[in-house]
Amino acid sequence: MNLEHLKSEFTAKFGAKPRVFRAPGRVNLIGEHTDHDLGYVFPMAIDQAVYVAAAVADENIIRVRSLNEDEAIEIDFSSETRQSGWGRYVEGVARILLEKGIAVPGADLVIASDVPVGAGLSSSAALETAVGLALTELVGETIDRVELAKIGQRTEHEFVGVKCGIMDQYISANAVAGHALLIDCLTLESAPFPLPTDRYAVVICDTRVKHDLVASAYNARRRDYEDGIRILRGSFPELQHLRELFPSDFAGVESVIPEPSRRRARHVVAENARCLEAARRLGEGDLAGFGALMWESHASLRDDYEVSCQELDSLVERAREFGDAVLGSRMTGGGFGGSTVSLVARDAIEEFQSTISIAFEREFGHEPGFIVSEPATGACEID
Numbered sequence: 001m002n003l004e005h006l007k008s009e010f011t012a013k014f015g016a017k018p019r020v021f022r023a024p025g026r027v028n029l030i031g032e033h034t035d036h037d038l039g040y041v042f043p044m045a046i047d048q049a050v051y052v053a054a055a056v057a058d059e060n061i062i063r064v065r066s067l068n069e070d071e072a073i074e075i076d077f078s079s080e081t082r083q084s085g086w087g088r089y090v091e092g093v094a095r096i097l098l099e100k101g102i103a104v105p106g107a108d109l110v111i112a113s114d115v116p117v118g119a120g121l122s123s124s125a126a127l128e129t130a131v132g133l134a135l136t137e138l139v140g141e142t143i144d145r146v147e148l149a150k151i152g153q154r155t156e157h158e159f160v161g162v163k164c165g166i167m168d169q170y171i172s173a174n175a176v177a178g179h180a181l182l183i184d185c186l187t188l189e190s191a192p193f194p195l196p197t198d199r200y201a202v203v204i205c206d207t208r209v210k211h212d213l214v215a216s217a218y219n220a221r222r223r224d225y226e227d228g229i230r231i232l233r234g235s236f237p238e239l240q241h242l243r244e245l246f247p248s249d250f251a252g253v254e255s256v257i258p259e260p261s262r263r264r265a266r267h268v269v270a271e272n273a274r275c276l277e278a279a280r281r282l283g284e285g286d287l288a289g290f291g292a293l294m295w296e297s298h299a300s301l302r303d304d305y306e307v308s309c310q311e312l313d314s315l316v317e318r319a320r321e322f323g324d325a326v327l328g329s330r331m332t333g334g335g336f337g338g339s340t341v342s343l344v345a346r347d348a349i350e351e352f353q354s355t356i357s358i359a360f361e362r363e364f365g366h367e368p369g370f371i372v373s374e375p376a377t378g379a380c381e382i383d
């Protein structure tokens, strides 16, 4: 990211010297589609981030320019008009902060991002988090990082219409460099696990496809397993969330749930267990054991939760052909396009990228994108 360019664009447009804030995108290593049922997830922040140059302004409006979209908007709190597109993320955060009694100032913002959009790397959560941090810091408030994440999540629910969990905003606000975070989405506590990336690297492979109806399919999957939970209360009256069941408990009673709710719930139960087991293995330094669970996670998302697609499945199958050089590979994020995440031996990365690129282009007519990222730090002010 060219920060000098960001700052000079700000000064050219608004005539002041800005402060600059940054919030990262994320890649989830394991624990997929468990956060909305308040289960366990295991993401890390990536090097790519959203940057917000910001300064307090006189009028009671927020003027925002996006360098990526080459577009400017104005958020006027006294108006009923609502933003569309990327403006919803900024407006949602600002209005929710205001509702919480934070004296959101009139402000000028210039935003730039190098998180690829639609790649399943949470560019929107990074935007919400960076804007939330900027607006609170401008008025000298130190916002609690879990609170910041909740505001981003509420923005998705109330201004975008995706009933997402808290993973993306949580990791963007709280990530620890060099570590992945095991997050308990019920207690909202987390534990950092050092990720040993000396021999193996985290390689993200972006299909560069985004299938339609992601938001409605996302919400529909959620409704499916929630129906399953209601039925399971016949056998487990105290049941609140699927994390309370072991896969063996679930196997004993799943036949009472009709399809597709049964397989949706089966995924969530199994994925929570896998996520905890993955953290345990990583804690013991067993990266290969961690990777083994990533393959299982993919199969479950493909067959039971049904949020994968041909492009993602093809990338995972090709990764498997690398034998010991790839410890694990799976789709990451919401699905229906987006990216896979793989643990690839450092000395095999070049071959991995070139072989997969050629095969993928032959199959789907375009090259995938690649990102190799170290676990990055969470949202902060820079400069």
Ligand code: GLA
Pocket: 028, 031, 032, 033, 034, 035, 036, 122, 164, 165, 166, 167, 168, 333, 334, 335
């Ligand atoms: C999206 C949502 C997250 C999470 C993932 C799937 O990224 O925003 O809350 O549900 O999908 O794990």
